[in-house]
Structure formats: C-alpha cells, structure tokens
Amino acid sequence: MKHIALITGASSGIGKEFVLQIAAAYSSLDEIWVLARRLSELQKLKAELSKKQIRILPLDLSQDMDLEALEKYLKDEQPCIRLLVNSAGCGKSGPIAEQGWRDACRMLDVNCRALTAVTMICLPYLRKKSRVIQMDSGAAFLPQPGFAIYAASKSYVFSFDQALGAELKGRGITVTSVSPGPVDTEFFHRGGITISPWKKIFLAKPEKIVRKALFDAEAGKNLSIYGCSIQLVRLTAKLLPQKLLLGIMRRMLL
Ligand SMILES: NC(=O)c1ccc[n+]([C@@H]2O[C@H](COP(=O)([O-])OP(=O)(O)OC[C@H]3O[C@@H](n4cnc5c(N)ncnc54)[C@H](OP(=O)(O)O)[C@@H]3O)[C@@H](O)[C@H]2O)c1
Secondary structure, three states, rough: OEEEEEEEEOOOHHHHHHHHHHHHOOOOEEEEEEEEEEEHHHHHHHOOOOOOOOHHHHHHHOOHHHHHHHHHHHHHHEEEEEEEOOOOOOOOOOOHHHHHHHHHHHHHHHHHHHHHHHHHHHHHHHEEEEEEEEOOOOHHOOOOOOOOOHHHHHHHHHHHHHHHHHHHHHHHOEEEEEEEOEEEEOOHOOOOOOOOHHHHOOOOOOOHHHHHHHHHOOOOOOEOOOOOOHHHHHHHHOOOHHOOOHHHHHHHHH
C-alpha cells in the first residue's frame, strides 16, 4: 500500500509551501498528490521536485464532477493518506451589500463545501497517526464587517475541524486547524483585496506558517497559531463583548 500526502491548493502560496516542506521532511512517503486548477503551476512544482514522486491532479474542487474524480482516484489506488492538507481557498472583501451573491457563494463552495467534501472523501484512507491539516484563518475567531463571508466561512472550517478531531481521536488521527493572520501570498491580489497598513505590519512568510503547522500537527495539536497577534485576537474575542468588538472592527475595516 502506497503512503501518500494529499495537498489541495498546491499551485501557490501556503499549499505550495506545504508540498515543498513535506517533500523535504517526509522521506518515507511514496507519493505526494498535488491538487489545484492551474496545471502549469503544478507541472512547475513537479519539475522543481524531480527526485520525488509527485502526482498531479488538476481539479476544480468547486465542481462535483472533479470531487467525484478524486473519489475514483482514491478508490482505484487505495493508498494510505499519511497527511491530508486542505489549503485550497479564496477570499473577497467589501460590504455584503456591494458584493454579488454568485461570487460570495463561489467562495463558500471552495472554502467550506470543497474542504468538507475532500475531507470526507479522504476519511476512509486515513490510518492511525495520519494527520489532517486544515487551512483556517485568524478571521475565524470573530465576525469581520467588510470581510464577513470569508470570516464566516473560516468559522465554519474551525468548528468542523474541532468536531472532526474529537470524532477521530479514537482512531489515533489528529486534525489541526491552522489559523494565521495575513500571509504574504497571491491570496490578496487574486481576491482584489487591498492590504491595509495595519495588516502589512503582521504579514507573515508562508514558510513560517507551514513549518509551525507541520510541527503542531505532528505534536497532535488541534490548533496551530503562528505569532502573538492572532493569539491576542483569539483571546480578545473570548474576553470582550461581541458588540464592542464589532464596533471596533467596523471602524478598522469598513
Ligand atoms: N494569505 C493569507 O493571508 C491567508 C491568511 C489566513 C488563511 N489563509 C488561507 O490559506 C489557504 C491558502 O491561501 P494562500 O494564501 O496560499 O492563497 P493562494 O496563493 O491564492 O492559494 C489558494 C490556492 O487555492 C487553490 N484554489 C482556489 N480555488 C480552487 C478551486 N475551485 N479548486 C481547486 N483549487 C482551488 C488555488 O489554486 P488554483 O487557482 O490553481 O486552482 C491555490 O492553489 C486558503 O484557504 C486561505 O483562506 C490565507
């Protein structure tokens, strides 16, 4: 039976960094499966990692047909998924009233629906000591006027991960929610989001987020937070009344 890592969102940013670091650190893996829509980026990644067995799956995870294709690949190969990383995601900002519902729902399709489907499709192939790493966000910890749908989608992911982790505990599988603040990737550019000056101060490198996430996942932690700014956000969200926080967020973000 092949032992594999399966990584979504592998064509750029944090997902690509996961592929690079997993390829370097997990020599016992037989293959790394990389998923995203942009075939050319996945091919470049494969060329960069020429000594590793990289399997390219150019899939659009917002499409049921492509999710079914993933289900079939797994059924045919019957691998053991040692590491599952769900990093595919996207974000759009702006007041809800100024956004189109189609774009908003597309975001939910990728951030929530696809992550749920990929995780569930992969579940039968996880074994004792397998690790599930889910790209969440610091935005999960409190509602964000001006970034509402994205933040709500990440709250869903956080809640899903924590419950799944509790369900899988008996099988010796851990689920780690990775909840960073702003990270220096294509994410903002692709979503047409302007990075505010205060966000720029906390902009982290994907290398650091991923290193900590892999370390925390191996340590069996259910949450991986890089940097004290997001720790502070989480603590503040727990301690302060939501009405007060929403007022502050509205002034900062709108
Ligand atoms: N950057 C940040 O500040 C930040 C902060 C907190 C959390 N996050 C989360 O971290 C994750 C990775 O983001 P990133 O910063 O690495 O952004 P990114 O560079 O834009 O990467 C997003 C990845 O998702 C893939 N993707 C998007 N839609 C897809 C679809 N329909 N089907 C398949 N793949 C799809 C993209 O590949 P293709 O376009 O090739 O399909 C790309 O590989 C996301 O879940 C994001 O919400 C990011």
